Amino acid sequence: MDLFLKKILFKKNSLTLKKLYNQSIYNISEKIIEAFGLLNKRNSTYIYSFLDFVYRSIKRVGNSILDFLDYWEFQKEKESIVISDHINAIRIMTIHKSKGLQFPVVFIPFTDWNLFSKEKVWINVNPHLYNGLNPIFLEKIEPYFKYIKHDNNIRNFYEDYLSNIKFDNINLLYVATTRSIEQLILFSKLGNDKSVSFYIKNFLCEKKMWDEKKFQYIFGKEKKNY
Numbered sequence: 001m002d003l004f005l006k007k008i009l010f011k012k013n014s015l016t017l018k019k020l021y022n023q024s025i026y027n028i029s030e031k032i033i034e035a036f037g038l039l040n041k042r043n044s045t046y047i048y049s050f051l052d053f054v055y056r057s058i059k060r061v062g063n064s065i066l067d068f069l070d071y072w073e074f075q076k077e078k079e080s081i082v083i084s085d086h087i088n089a090i091r092i093m094t095i096h097k098s099k100g101l102q103f104p105v106v107f108i109p110f111t112d113w114n115l116f117s118k119e120k121v122w123i124n125v126n127p128h129l130y131n132g133l134n135p136i137f138l139e140k141i142e143p144y145f146k147y148i149k150h151d152n153n154i155r156n157f158y159e160d161y162l163s164n165i166k167f168d169n170i171n172l173l174y175v176a177t178t179r180s181i182e183q184l185i186l187f188s189k190l191g192n193d194k195s196v197s198f199y200i201k202n203f204l205c206e207k208k209m210w211d212e213k214k215f216q217y218i219f220g221k222e223k224k225n226y
Contacts, residue, residue: 024058025057025058025063025065026051026054026055026058029050029051029054033047033051046081049081053072053075054068057071095175095176096172096175098176098179099175102179102180102181103179103181104181104182104183105180105182105184105185106179106180106183106185107187108176108177108184108185108186109187110187111173111187111188111197111200112188112189112190112191112195112196112197113169113195114169114195115165115170115194115196115198116162116165116166116169116194170196170199173199186200188200
């Protein structure tokens with residue numbers, strides 16, 4: 001193992017098993033980070049966050065390397081890095097989480113989601129009218145409307161259901177496009193009338209700017225307030 005460490009580190013005696021023996025996992029992590037020169041200005045946040053995780057894991061599972069590795073496998077997908085709002089960095093979040101927040105520049109990729117993206121909804125029906133079925137999966141019911149002539153309640157319920165979903169998605173588009181202070185940049189592809197991009201196209205048509213051969217539209221002035 002010592003020979004392996006010498007081969008990959010290119011520094012004689014910079015890191016040996018003897019130096020790591022009987023050390024805490026935290027100290028071992030620090031020595032490995034130092035030996036490989038992993039800490040720099042670009043990744044200091046990540047390194048210190050990892051060391052913080054190591055420190056917390058020792059308190060939780062002890063100083064066993066095997067227990068630490070098991071805990072890491074269990075916890076790694078749940079860990080996150082807390083970054084100060086004052087750091088000049090890109091923040092990635094869902095539209096829902098951006099509610100009430102504002103940013104100088106906002107990028108919205110994939111501005112072409114389905115206006116009628118459905119949630120899984122079941123409704124209770126009279127089993128005597130539907131061959132014993134109760135409840136019915138609402139999302140799959142539309143193709144069978146031609147066979148349902150005795151119960152308008154389901155059709156009305158389904159239409160209200162679609163109307164509410166459409167309203168929620170339009171509201172989501174409103175939230176997404178009102179977070180920016182200076183610049184809003186949308187990336188989208190032209191979809192059908194069930195896509196939010198359909199409303200973007202309608203907006204451009206109303207402004208008499210729509211051009212089938214044009215793929216980029218710019219509004220406002222290129223000016224920074226900071």
